Amino acid sequence: MSPARRLAAALLSGLLFGLGLSLSGMLDPARVRGFLDVTGAWDPTLAFVLGGAVSVAALGYAVARRLPRPAFDAAFHLPVRTRIDGPLVAGAALFGIGWGLSGFCPGPAVAALSTGALPVFVFVVAMLVGMAAHQGFVRGAS
Amino acid sequence: MTTSLSGFIGGALIGLSVALLMLLNGRIAGISGLVAGLGRSRGERWWADAAFVVGLIAGPPLFAAVTGAWPAMRLVASLPVLGVAGLLVGFGTRLGSGCTSGHGVAGLARLSPRSLAAVLVFLASGMLTVALVRGLA
Numbered sequence: 001m002s003p004a005r006r007l008a009a010a011l012l013s014g015l016l017f018g019l020g021l022s023l024s025g026m027l028d029p030a031r032v033r034g035f036l037d038v039t040g041a042w043d044p045t046l047a048f049v050l051g052g053a054v055s056v057a058a059l060g061y062a063v064a065r066r067l068p069r070p071a072f073d074a075a076f077h078l079p080v081r082t083r084i085d086g087p088l089v090a091g092a093a094l095f096g097i098g099w100g101l102s103g104f105c106p107g108p109a110v111a112a113l114s115t116g117a118l119p120v121f122v123f124v125v126a127m128l129v130g131m132a133a134h135q136g137f138v139r140g141a142s
Numbered sequence: 143m144t145t146s147l148s149g150f151i152g153g154a155l156i157g158l159s160v161a162l163l164m165l166l167n168g169r170i171a172g173i174s175g176l177v178a179g180l181g182r183s184r185g186e187r188w189w190a191d192a193a194f195v196v197g198l199i200a201g202p203p204l205f206a207a208v209t210g211a212w213p214a215m216r217l218v219a220s221l222p223v224l225g226v227a228g229l230l231v232g233f234g235t236r237l238g239s240g241c242t243s244g245h246g247v248a249g250l251a252r253l254s255p256r257s258l259a260a261v262l263v264f265l266a267s268g269m270l271t272v273a274l275v276r277g278l279a
Contacts, residue, residue, distance in 0.1 A: 003186050007193045009166035014194035016159035017171065017243075018201015022213040024152025025145055027202060030216035036268040040276055045149040050246060052153025053160065057251035060161020070168030077168050078252075081239065084259040091238020092245070092260040096267025098230030101275065103218045105242040106235060107173040109228075110195060112215055114202045122221050123228040130232020131178045137233075 005072040018111045024049040027112050029103025036100050160247050163194070172244020173198070174235035238264075 025031045025045055034043030069075055099105050104112075104123050112120045143151075160171040167190065179191045206212045219227060235241040238260055240249065245264075249257020 003189075006167050006186075006190050009162065010169075010190040010193040011197040013159045013163040013166070013171060014197025014199075015201055015204065016155050016162065016197075017173075017194075018198040019205055020152045020155030020157075020159060020201075022152070022202045022205035023155060024149045025214065026149075026152070027213045028215050029218045031145075031214070033218050033272055036265075036272040037276065038269050039273045043145075045145045048146045048149035049153035049156070050250075052150040053157040053247045054153075054250045056154045056157025057160040057247050058157075058253075060157070060165055061251050063161075064164045064168075067165070070164065071166045073168045075168060076164070077170070079170065079239070079254075079256075082254070082256055084256050087237050088239060088256060088260055089263050091234045091236065092263035093238075093267045094230050094234030095238055095241060096234075096264035096269075097271045098227040098234060099242075099264065100268035100271030101219055102224050102227035102231070104224075104227065104231065105173075106177060106231065107198065107241070107243050109231075110173060110177060111198050111201050114199045115212065115215060117215065117217075119217050119219075119221060119224050120215075123224045123231075126225045126228025127232035128177070128181075130229040130234070131174075131236050132181065132232075133229070134233045134236035135178075135181065137237075 002072045009072055017107065018114075020053070021108050021111050024052075027108050029108075031103075032105070032108070033100065033103035036103075156243075156247060157251070160243070160251065164248075170244055170248045172240050172248060174232075174241040175239075175244055178236055234264075 021027050026049055031043055031045055035046035109123050163169050163171040176191045176194055202213055245257040245260040
């Protein structure tokens with residue numbers, strides 16, 4: 001069902017995400033780390049960003065729950081796992097360490113590739129290597 | 143505009159992006175999952191994920207074209223530290239099934255207890271890391 005519309009919708013959604021990150025100051029690792037720096041000069045901006053994002057997303061999701069299916073696909077694709085397990089906690093903890101060290105999480109880092117700055121490329125390439133390593137780790141375990 | 147207000151409005155745009163991807167395509171806008179998905183085989187899903195990533199990368203230049211200034215980007219880590227951090231972020235977000243967008247925005251908006259747990263853990267871990275780095279410096 002309408003692959004071209006899905007493509008256009010994904011492009012628009014990505015563009016809005018990138019604009020939102022730019023306007024919110026979340027492309028700035030110093031500001032992001034400022035939020036995590038609770039023992040130093042704490043910067044609350046990220047809390048406002050998260051508040052704005054979660055409020056609008058929750059409204060959209062509330063509408064989605066009343067619809068039989070999304071506009072351009074046959075069904076909603078929702079996560080099936082609900083358990084709070086070891087991998088979730090360990091993964092989030094490792095992610096938090098990398099986030100605190102760099103001030104980058106995946107969205108801002110990928111969006112910041114557009115600045116052409118070498119350090120951003122170094123971070124994103126390392127992130128892709130980390131993702132590939134996880135893929136290998138899963139294959140090795142199964 | 144104060145940073146709190148631009149933060150809130152920018153956040154609302156991010157929320158709109160997340161809402162639209164669900165209402166139109168029925169997908170969770172989790173950046174780590176979308177990016178990792180680009181390593182999969184190239185079906186139609188691949189092209190939609192790639193389109194999202196292209197839009198994401200085009201966001202800051204469009205912002206610069208509209209406002210006349212690039213968003214601020216002050217780096218806080220050296221290249222070796224960025225490399226280590228990137229590895230941890232890549233591996234950790236896959237093991238933990240999400241990052242600040244998938245768990246932080248989409249998960250909290252869905253009132254998912256699993257996402258709330260992930261958010262609390264990565265916030266605590268990030269804050270502890272920054273405090274430790276500050277103590278060592």
